[in-house]
Amino acid sequence: MHLHRHHDGLGGSGAAAHRPDGTRRALRLGLGGPVGSGKTATVAALCRQLRPELSLAVVTNDIYTREDAEFLLREAVLPPERITAVETGACPHTAIRDDISANLEAVEELEERSGPLDLILIESGGDNLTATFSRGLVDAQIFVIDVAGGDDIPRKGGPGVTTADLLVVNKTDLAPHVGADLARMAADAKAQRAELPVVLQSLRGEAGVAEVAAWVRERLAAWQA
Numbered sequence: 001m002h003l004h005r006h007h008d009g010l011g012g013s014g015a016a017a018h019r020p021d022g023t024r025r026a027l028r029l030g031l032g033g034p035v036g037s038g039k040t041a042t043v044a045a046l047c048r049q050l051r052p053e054l055s056l057a058v059v060t061n062d063i064y065t066r067e068d069a070e071f072l073l074r075e076a077v078l079p080p081e082r083i084t085a086v087e088t089g090a091c092p093h094t095a096i097r098d099d100i101s102a103n104l105e106a107v108e109e110l111e112e113r114s115g116p117l118d119l120i121l122i123e124s125g126g127d128n129l130t131a132t133f134s135r136g137l138v139d140a141q142i143f144v145i146d147v148a149g150g151d152d153i154p155r156k157g158g159p160g161v162t163t164a165d166l167l168v169v170n171k172t173d174l175a176p177h178v179g180a181d182l183a184r185m186a187a188d189a190k191a192q193r194a195e196l197p198v199v200l201q202s203l204r205g206e207a208g209v210a211e212v213a214a215w216v217r218e219r220l221a222a223w224q225a
Helices: 040-049 069-076 092-098 101-114 159-163 172-178 182-193 208-225
Strands: 026-033 056-062 083-087 119-123 140-146 166-170 198-202
Touching: 026 092, 026 208, 040 056, 040 069, 040 092, 040 140, 040 208, 056 092, 056 101, 069 083, 083 101, 083 172, 092 101, 092 166, 101 119, 140 159, 159 182, 166 182, 166 208, 182 198, 182 208, 198 208
Parallel strands: 026 119, 026 140, 056 083, 056 119, 140 166, 166 198
Antiparallel strands: none
């Protein structure tokens, strides 16, 4: 089943687009997906790719730890004051879709502390194919799945696969080792998503995160316009 679609790539966030002083706030992009799909690695790669040209920050979500934020800090992808963590204490859906108050507070604190910012990446804790972000929290969302999880994932669908503004099929370099059919995954994703974009990605490859970064730049240009 296809839920509501957003063809402008921004999603029409329910949150105010401007700060109290009238200036435009940062674009907020959510990254969700199953455990181990490569969300944090994708966030790290985006930070490295975009930090020379953009002012950005990251909010991570974990249930009981700050492991993802600590990974980003160890990798020094951004200054420490631009990385913060939310411990959800429950299913990740709660903090990104149902009760978004902790994430909104984290976002607002980042903008106050490090602003003005161009972009804030909000990473969900690892979840299943139903994970989606509240449009009161993010302006657009990326859903990350990986080849090792099975080449039938795009065909199975689910809100994350079918409605995210961008679907990333990650770890394509593993396809020969796990018997995954990339052409089939791409075709199934197209069938599920119609005109919504899909990127097949290997962070170990030469292109790396470049195609996703280009998509982010397009969203940011539209947001700032």
